[in-house]
Amino acid sequence: MTQQTLTEPRTAQRRRRPAAPAAPPAGRRLRPRTMVVAATAWLLAAVFLLPYAQMVITALRPADELRDNTYLPEHFAWSNFVDVWRESNLGSNLRVTLLVAGGSTVLVLLVALPAAYYTARMTFRGRKLFLLLVLVTQMFQPTSLLVGLYREFYQLDMLNSVWTLILCNAAFNLAFAIWILSAYIGSIPVALEEAAMIDGLSRFRALLRVTLPLALPGVVTAVIFTFIAAWNEFVMGLTLSTVPDSQPLTVGINSFVGNYTVQWNFLFAGSIVAILPVVVLFAFIERQVVSGLTAGSVK
Incomplete structure (x- = not known):
């Protein structure tokens, strides 16, 4: 066999290789519709960020520059953040808010996980009624129950307590969780749990090792919404906590609004x-929150 015979298949393979796709033109123009959508998005973002x-x-x-009719001050007083920490109960209020939210x-x-697992996996009499009651409780606002809550915790001597909040x-x-x-x-x-139980795991261990890791986006969604709702709560904190050191951060910030003056700085x-920790927390787990909200929408 000659050298020419050996090199012919290799030459044929090289010729059969598909040509590389052409590079897109460098001066590609944007469509007018894309430009309008982008400009509208930037405008809306500016409106919300202003x-x-x-x-x-x-x-x-x-x-001394709070009443000036200028958008930017002549001097930036970075000491305002230090003064607000020293001259108020902001540190105690922040500690109370962290304890309440956490x-x-x-x-x-601890309560929602067993209840959600049981209603999702078990078929029992009154299941639909239970889920209906869970949704009905979302109709009750804390404001409408404040008088009853205040009387109850007053009789239990639990006012101005972190446990009450x-x-x-x-x-x-x-209910939302x-x-x-x-x-x-x-x-x-369900087949994933059944396979784990066939391998020797109990139902509780299958829940911890199989179901709970797969349900992590839903758990994160429930965590972030519960944490933000407790962090931003104002009415119950104002009513059930009257001592400044035991009030949450939202109520403590309201103390800067006086009867005749407002300390705007x-x-x-x-x-x-108050908003910085929540913004940072939400930025880290945004993807899992979105995936948790869309859970169960596609079968």
Whole structure:
């Protein structure tokens, strides 16, 4: 066999290779529709971000420039954030808010996970009625129950207590957590748990090792919504906590609004301290929140 015979198949293979796709032109123009949509999106983003920019600028204004008719101050007073921490109970209010939001979230998970798992996996008499009652509880607002809650906790001598705010916030956020977790667990195939139990796991261990990791986006969704709702709660904190050191952050910020004057620089500085942790937390787990909200929508 000659060398020419060996090189012919290789030459044929090289000729059969498909040609590389042509590179897109460098000067590609955008469509008018794309430009209009992009400009509209930037305009809407600016409209929603302008109030936050104004809040940051006002938080950095000196006290003697609060009444100036200028958008930017002549001098930025970065000491406002230090002064608002020293001259108020903002540290104690932040600690109370962290305890209330964290405690409410843990309590909701401890109750909502078993309830959601049972309603998603078991068929029992009254199941639809139970789910209907869960949805009905979403109709009750904390404001309409404040008088009864205040009398009850007054008789139990539990006013100005962190546990009181934890119980109330957990009770009003429990229904949403059960609903979202039940929808997500219901979308997970039962065959996965049955296979784990055939391998020797109990139902509880199959829940921990199989179902719970798969339901993590739904759990994260319930956690973030419960945490944000407890973090932003104002009415119950104002009514059930009258001592400044035991009030949450939302109520503590309201103390900068007086009868005759408003400390705008301290008010907005405290507002930035209040919203920054929630914004950072939501930015980290945004994808899991979106996937948890769409759970069970596609079968």
